[in-house]
Amino acid sequence: MQLIRFLIRRVVLSVPLLVGVTLLTFVISHTVPSDPLVSNLGQRAMSDPKVVAAFKSEWGLDQPLPVQYLTYLRNLLSGNLGKSIRTRRPVLDDLRAFAPATAELALASIAVGMLVGMTLGVVSAVNRNKPIDHVVRFFSLTGVSLPVFWLALILLYVFYAKLGWVSGPGRLDAGLQGPAKITGFMTIDAIAAGRFDLLRNAVSHLILPAIVLGSFASGLISRVTRSAMLEVLGNDYIRTARAKGLLQSAVVFKHALRNALIPVVTVIGLSFANLLAGTVLTERIFAWPGIGGYAFQASTTLDFQAIMGVSLFVGLIFILSNLIVDILYFVLDPRMRVD
Amino acid sequence: MTPIPVRPVITRSATVAAGRFLRRNPLATVGLILLAAWLFISVAAPLVSPAEPRKQNIAKRMTPPSGAFPFGSDQLGRDVMTRVFYGGRTSLPGGIVVVVCAMLIGTFLGAIAGFVGGWVDELVMRMTEVFLAFPTIILAMTIAAALGPSLINAIIAMIVVWWPGFTRLVRAQVMSTKRREYVEAARALGVSPARLLWRTILPNCIAPIIVLATTDLGTAILVFAGLSFLGLGPDPSVPEWGRMIADGTQFFDQWWMSAFPGLAIFTIVLAFNFIGDGVRDALDPRLRNE
Numbered sequence: 351m352q353l354i355r356f357l358i359r360r361v362v363l364s365v366p367l368l369v370g371v372t373l374l375t376f377v378i379s380h381t382v383p384s385d386p387l388v389s390n391l392g393q394r395a396m397s398d399p400k401v402v403a404a405f406k407s408e409w410g411l412d413q414p415l416p417v418q419y420l421t422y423l424r425n426l427l428s429g430n431l432g433k434s435i436r437t438r439r440p441v442l443d444d445l446r447a448f449a450p451a452t453a454e455l456a457l458a459s460i461a462v463g464m465l466v467g468m469t470l471g472v473v474s475a476v477n478r479n480k481p482i483d484h485v486v487r488f489f490s491l492t493g494v495s496l497p498v499f500w501l502a503l504i505l506l507y508v509f510y511a512k513l514g515w516v517s518g519p520g521r522l523d524a525g526l527q528g529p530a531k532i533t534g535f536m537t538i539d540a541i542a543a544g545r546f547d548l549l550r551n552a553v554s555h556l557i558l559p560a561i562v563l564g565s566f567a568s569g570l571i572s573r574v575t576r577s578a579m580l581e582v583l584g585n586d587y588i589r590t591a592r593a594k595g596l597l598q599s600a601v602v603f604k605h606a607l608r609n610a611l612i613p614v615v616t617v618i619g620l621s622f623a624n625l626l627a628g629t630v631l632t633e634r635i636f637a638w639p640g641i642g643g644y645a646f647q648a649s650t651t652l653d654f655q656a657i658m659g660v661s662l663f664v665g666l667i668f669i670l671s672n673l674i675v676d677i678l679y680f681v682l683d684p685r686m687r688v689d
Numbered sequence: 690m691t692p693i694p695v696r697p698v699i700t701r702s703a704t705v706a707a708g709r710f711l712r713r714n715p716l717a718t719v720g721l722i723l724l725a726a727w728l729f730i731s732v733a734a735p736l737v738s739p740a741e742p743r744k745q746n747i748a749k750r751m752t753p754p755s756g757a758f759p760f761g762s763d764q765l766g767r768d769v770m771t772r773v774f775y776g777g778r779t780s781l782p783g784g785i786v787v788v789v790c791a792m793l794i795g796t797f798l799g800a801i802a803g804f805v806g807g808w809v810d811e812l813v814m815r816m817t818e819v820f821l822a823f824p825t826i827i828l829a830m831t832i833a834a835a836l837g838p839s840l841i842n843a844i845i846a847m848i849v850v851w852w853p854g855f856t857r858l859v860r861a862q863v864m865s866t867k868r869r870e871y872v873e874a875a876r877a878l879g880v881s882p883a884r885l886l887w888r889t890i891l892p893n894c895i896a897p898i899i900v901l902a903t904t905d906l907g908t909a910i911l912v913f914a915g916l917s918f919l920g921l922g923p924d925p926s927v928p929e930w931g932r933m934i935a936d937g938t939q940f941f942d943q944w945w946m947s948a949f950p951g952l953a954i955f956t957i958v959l960a961f962n963f964i965g966d967g968v969r970d971a972l973d974p975r976l977r978n979e
Binding site for chain 2: 366367370371373374375378379484487488491492494495496497498499500501503504506507511626627628630631634635645646649650652657660661664665668669
């Protein structure tokens, strides 16, 4: 019951945040020196006042700014995100088309990040100040120091071009027909269609970008896991557990890790939101047809409606991942349920 | 009556403290050496570079690393090593300007919000939350694209997205510090609110701000390179690491075109992270004992 009350409060509080996100993007994208006309009309069309006027009235650019913003909000309430100037399709349709690819990539990356990051963090904390701890800390700092776009290139060069162990850019090999779209996740749809050849191909395309995106997250997660574990391992109840003669593995995983999870979950939630930012660069290199690439195209062509749609989408994901983190607090920490 | 012996005041000189810090943090030492090397290379680029950063030599384009071109040459026959060395002159000051400006803005807003409280706090924090709800690069990309691609605009875009982290941190610090007894004492002595905030409270909040700034320097250089990689940084003739990597993506087999600038970004960001980690360990009392 408490959880539900808490959730309702959080959801209500996130509404002004989302309005703030739209206002911020609107102000930034509309009060700047650059002109969407230049980005979207050719040189010849620009010199024709009739074409320019038609373009302006089609996209509402001839209205005063506050009117434009209120129109946008009103449309938003009825689920209309507007039309992309560049793709000439409703922004909502574009988001629907591009979101699954990004979601699949982001989930795969966070899985990589959690697996690698938590393992390294635990190993590092248990062996504090031993050589292996220094090695792990070195690797976790490496993870947060590598430019993703560079790591992507290096891995592509080595594992795709030279060794041929994995497939290159894109979600499937060129010429392969994707499975019938159900979830939009290539791997899941391939399983649903019983096409295990497609599944293998999709995984071989997914693995490199997932490692690239997950590397940053794994660096963050391992650092937080290490410090949280260290703090917990210093507690009296850990000494008690050891004194009882429990196995090291039981002490570490049952007694320590469970209690160290809260900060770890927080950073996983944060990394997930950051992954979406990383997708802009990663998707560009891996020709991944997702939100990141769409966001890039939208901002460079000053495609206002699309930029606002993406911002809203990303803001929503940010709020959602924070919400999930809060729910996990309830699950992980019984004290939260009492307060 | 024998006089009470006066105990000598234990002063630990800065050099001793620094030496202790370095001994305990081998990674931070490595970081400082790397950073010093990069600072030297950037400042002395015209002296240590083998060539001119903009000099083209079409006849010798895309030659692999060799004696004449230690890091190879690019698609216009420019020396990659020279451009990597000169790249530090853009990325380092760029990152520093972004973080310092963000720190000043963020500290100012956070301090006011935490100290004044009430609706001022509400207003500042709601604004901060909106900015934090954006992943850095997406907002920065939008601003940079809207302002038009250039070095200055990339830096402006990054400052706009960078301050909220500092605001949140400083606000929390100020809020916990302002309830301390010595602040109460100063207030009771009639110290003016402004003096109380900037002279009594803020200096005691400085440690975590420094830690955040140090690690942020690395991240800022990464994001700056990312913007530049996307074509939203300085114009192509300026030697800049992110841009060089972007050029390199079109020449996949000429790996040296992107490998070396990437290595440059990596080592300098690593240096800042090593240093930041060491500074955090040194300043965080929970990690200090043992």
